[in-house]
Amino acid sequence: MPILVQKFGGTSVANAEKIKRAAQRAIRAQQQGNQVVVVASARGQQTDELIADAKEVNPNPPKREMDMLLSTGEQQTVSLLAMAVEGMGHKAVSFTGAQVRMMTDDSYTRARIKSIDGSVIKKKLNEGYIVFVAGFQGMDDEGNITTLGRGGSDTSAVALAAALGASFCEIYTDVDGIYTADPRIFKNAVKMKQISYDEILELASLGAGVMHSRSIEFGKKYNVTIHVRSSMNENEGTYITHEVPQMEGILVSGATVQKELTKITMNGVDNKPGISARIFEHLAADKVIVNDIIQTEISTEKANVSFTVSKSDMLTARETIEKIRGQVHCDTVFVREDIAEVSVVGVGMRSHYGVANIMFKALADLKINIEAITTSEIRISCLVDIKEAMKAYEAVCNAFELDKTVEKRKQPK
Amino acid sequence: MPILVQKFGGTSVANAEKIKRAAQRAIRAQQQGNQVVVVASARGQQTDELIADAKEVNPNPPKREMDMLLSTGEQQTVSLLAMAVEGMGHKAVSFTGAQVRMMTDDSYTRARIKSIDGSVIKKKLNEGYIVFVAGFQGMDDEGNITTLGRGGSDTSAVALAAALGASFCEIYTDVDGIYTADPRIFKNAVKMKQISYDEILELASLGAGVMHSRSIEFGKKYNVTIHVRSSMNENEGTYITHEVPQMEGILVSGATVQKELTKITMNGVDNKPGISARIFEHLAADKVIVNDIIQTEISTEKANVSFTVSKSDMLTARETIEKIRGQVHCDTVFVREDIAEVSVVGVGMRSHYGVANIMFKALADLKINIEAITTSEIRISCLVDIKEAMKAYEAVCNAFELDKTVEKRKQPK
Numbered sequence: 001m002p003i004l005v006q007k008f009g010g011t012s013v014a015n016a017e018k019i020k021r022a023a024q025r026a027i028r029a030q031q032q033g034n035q036v037v038v039v040a041s042a043r044g045q046q047t048d049e050l051i052a053d054a055k056e057v058n059p060n061p062p063k064r065e066m067d068m069l070l071s072t073g074e075q076q077t078v079s080l081l082a083m084a085v086e087g088m089g090h091k092a093v094s095f096t097g098a099q100v101r102m103m104t105d106d107s108y109t110r111a112r113i114k115s116i117d118g119s120v121i122k123k124k125l126n127e128g129y130i131v132f133v134a135g136f137q138g139m140d141d142e143g144n145i146t147t148l149g150r151g152g153s154d155t156s157a158v159a160l161a162a163a164l165g166a167s168f169c170e171i172y173t174d175v176d177g178i179y180t181a182d183p184r185i186f187k188n189a190v191k192m193k194q195i196s197y198d199e200i201l202e203l204a205s206l207g208a209g210v211m212h213s214r215s216i217e218f219g220k221k222y223n224v225t226i227h228v229r230s231s232m233n234e235n236e237g238t239y240i241t242h243e244v245p246q247m248e249g250i251l252v253s254g255a256t257v258q259k260e261l262t263k264i265t266m267n268g269v270d271n272k273p274g275i276s277a278r279i280f281e282h283l284a285a286d287k288v289i290v291n292d293i294i295q296t297e298i299s300t301e302k303a304n305v306s307f308t309v310s311k312s313d314m315l316t317a318r319e320t321i322e323k324i325r326g327q328v329h330c331d332t333v334f335v336r337e338d339i340a341e342v343s344v345v346g347v348g349m350r351s352h353y354g355v356a357n358i359m360f361k362a363l364a365d366l367k368i369n370i371e372a373i374t375t376s377e378i379r380i381s382c383l384v385d386i387k388e389a390m391k392a393y394e395a396v397c398n399a400f401e402l403d404k405t406v407e408k409r410k411q412p413k
Numbered sequence: 414m415p416i417l418v419q420k421f422g423g424t425s426v427a428n429a430e431k432i433k434r435a436a437q438r439a440i441r442a443q444q445q446g447n448q449v450v451v452v453a454s455a456r457g458q459q460t461d462e463l464i465a466d467a468k469e470v471n472p473n474p475p476k477r478e479m480d481m482l483l484s485t486g487e488q489q490t491v492s493l494l495a496m497a498v499e500g501m502g503h504k505a506v507s508f509t510g511a512q513v514r515m516m517t518d519d520s521y522t523r524a525r526i527k528s529i530d531g532s533v534i535k536k537k538l539n540e541g542y543i544v545f546v547a548g549f550q551g552m553d554d555e556g557n558i559t560t561l562g563r564g565g566s567d568t569s570a571v572a573l574a575a576a577l578g579a580s581f582c583e584i585y586t587d588v589d590g591i592y593t594a595d596p597r598i599f600k601n602a603v604k605m606k607q608i609s610y611d612e613i614l615e616l617a618s619l620g621a622g623v624m625h626s627r628s629i630e631f632g633k634k635y636n637v638t639i640h641v642r643s644s645m646n647e648n649e650g651t652y653i654t655h656e657v658p659q660m661e662g663i664l665v666s667g668a669t670v671q672k673e674l675t676k677i678t679m680n681g682v683d684n685k686p687g688i689s690a691r692i693f694e695h696l697a698a699d700k701v702i703v704n705d706i707i708q709t710e711i712s713t714e715k716a717n718v719s720f721t722v723s724k725s726d727m728l729t730a731r732e733t734i735e736k737i738r739g740q741v742h743c744d745t746v747f748v749r750e751d752i753a754e755v756s757v758v759g760v761g762m763r764s765h766y767g768v769a770n771i772m773f774k775a776l777a778d779l780k781i782n783i784e785a786i787t788t789s790e791i792r793i794s795c796l797v798d799i800k801e802a803m804k805a806y807e808a809v810c811n812a813f814e815l816d817k818t819v820e821k822r823k824q825p826k
Binding site: 016019020023050053054056057058059060061062064065066068069071072075076078079080081082083084086087092093094096098099120143144145 | 429432433436463466467469470471472473474475477478479481482484485488489491492493494495496497499500505506507509511512533556557558
């Protein structure tokens with residue numbers, strides 16, 4: 001019998017009614033011939049409430065105790081889910097991360113999974129139980145409770161699917177699936193049927209906020225197809241899979257826009273090995289998160305180094321740069337505030353020419369200046385002035401027909 | 414260094430301020446030269462809230478899942494306490510029952526402790542940590558979470574003290590200690606300095622509601638002195654200890670009154686072996702809790718059997734009796750509603766004559782009729798009409814000078 005892992009996020013289990021609905025869904029999946037494992041998050045805003053409780057007794061709570069506290073949220077959800085299933089006349093049992101030996105390192109609040117012992121779960125599945133496992137949590141070698149950080153329940157679910165040899169992991173959430181663009185900005189965005197792990201990883205790192213990168217990496221590594229879908233209806237959502245040939249026919253899968261960025265340019269730094277390393281080492285030490293880096297030689301002796309940071313990190317980044325500019329012999333520092341980054345992602349651009357050109361032309365037609373360009377193998381990003389960001393984003397979405405399903409788009413050359 | 418176990422009940426950790434106060438108390442105990450282990454209950458009304466959450470998804474939730482759910486309350490408290498201590502600059506660590514291998518049987522919701530492995534706690538104590546342990550919970554041999562039922566945190570605390578070889582267990586609560594009588598009825602009741610395990614066991618079974626019997630039994634068995642005291646001040650509370658010689662000088666330690674009882678008398682049942690067993694077997698099967706039993710022969714062939722039950726169990730008890738009265742050849746059944754039981758408890762009555770007489774005289778002086786009398790080695794109970802119960806209780810309290818500390822009472826003959 002195939003094993004199916006389902007994951008319900010906090011909004012999908014926020015109250016008794018939603019818990020019962022999730023329970024029904026698990027029962028239905030079992031009745032359809034699956035052995036069902038369900039991973040769940042804490043209910044609604046509970047994690048935030050527990051964090052507030054902690055800050056009240058200690059503004060800077062120790063991380064080990066934080067994990068001890070926060071892990072209770074998921075434990076409550078899975079026991080309630082199991083009760084709901086039992087109340088509907090089916091066999092159910094719930095486990096903590098520790099009970100299924102979800103072993104992690106001891107990096108409290110952001111632990112990484114090392115191994116999972118599937119035997120406890122498999123035994124119960126073979127006895128006909130629906131098995132509920134608290135997401136987001138594990139246990140280190142000494143038996144301390146750990147948590148996996150943001151998006152941790154997604155990671156638990158995909159890792160469990162991998163450990164149990166399940167081919168599918170369903171992620172139930174409050175959206176229908178993954179869209180070609182942000183529907184709050186580009187109203188005509190459409191739901192994707194499928195997308196590759198690599199594309200969703202690029203989109204996630206660009207802040208599309210669909211799923212946490214680590215869960216996608218697990219899926220990619222262990223061949224688990226992830227199905228992102230709504231807990232409110234029966235519609236098919238979006239499948240995240242390995243790249244399949246037909247994906248190549250799609251120039252661009254999705255587009256994102258990141259606002260509130262600042263670009264800092266260091267002009268005329270020494271053009272020699274180790275200089276960039278020194279700059280970004282200091283920024284990391286000061287906990288500045290750097291988005292994009294652009295470096296170009298301007299002579300055999302000198303180079304320009306540009307990077308973008310979020311607006312909230314700008315002051316810290318400037319201070320860091322002031323501290324080290326002497327060491328790298330930087331001539332001038334130029335700060336460009338209030339910019340945005342518009343990006344398109346698609347594996348199709350590996351095999352098709354002119355993708356960048358479509359993007360640049362769309363912006364040029366509207367006389368929008370591109371302040372910088374960065375690319376990866378499957379991504380093109382343009383920095384633009386924040387005042388023109390929305391206009392630029394819509395133009396790019398339209399240029400790549402992101403308002404149409406894949407079948408209805410013009411074929412790329 | 415001596416080990417001291419402290420236990421904080423739900424009202425003593427109900428909010429951030431109280432959690433910090435409990436943390437300070439643990440730190441102070443450590444500074445006074447103790448190795449400190451703290452057992453805590455769930456915060457305030459949290460257990461009741463979780464039970465309500467459970468009933469919402471399943472009116473009859475499975476007990477294993479109930480324990481999984483309820484155990485989170487104590488886990489939250491101990492992590493918050495540890496955070497508070499760390500915030501005050503001292504070393505602290507929290508553990509679940511499972512993490513300290515508080516092993517129980519698998520009677521979910523009312524499990525019994527089988528063994529505790531003190532090694533994890535001792536290691537941390539020796540490293541200078543204040544160790545917080547979630548009360549009320551344990552783990553069965555298969556790794557399932559169990560809970561110990563009502564009063565479970567008291568039992569955890571005393572059992573831990575026993576396992577760690579601690580001589581003292583402090584129970585912090587919202588009252589000052591244990592009183593000679595119920596201060597809501599007998600206004601002049603005074604706090605006892607000490608009381609024996611046996612006396613408190615009698616008082617607990619009479620509904621005095623101070624501490625759960627099981628925790629007292631642990632204390633008695635493993636020589637742990639239990640100090641019941643207030644979490645709101647520094648006053649000495651009441652010590653529960655083995656019987657010491659000076660206790661014999663006290664005729665009566667405390668008095669209780671139980672209201673809302675019903676007495677059922679079965680007249681003329683067969684006076685032969687096994688008849689009582691059959692009656693009370695059926696009552697137990699129908700989940701009727703029987704308080705007192707009085708049986709007397711009325712001839713070589715016939716006996717009368719009386720017993721008291723709480724008013725809420727009366728209807729069930731009557732139905733049970735109707736079912737079996739033919740089997741035991743009961744002539745008539747007499748039901749006396751609206752009675753109360755006034756009891757006095759004291760190890761002194763073992764070695765002094767006339768204790769019963771003082772009680773009977775106090776009631777006779779007020780012309781209160783005694784409807785039945787039962788005694789144990791250290792207890793005398795009288796059933797009276799409920800309309801006279803408060804008057805009777807006060808008279809008995811005064812007769813035994815329960816408004817005075819032990820030193821100020823007249824010496825018994």
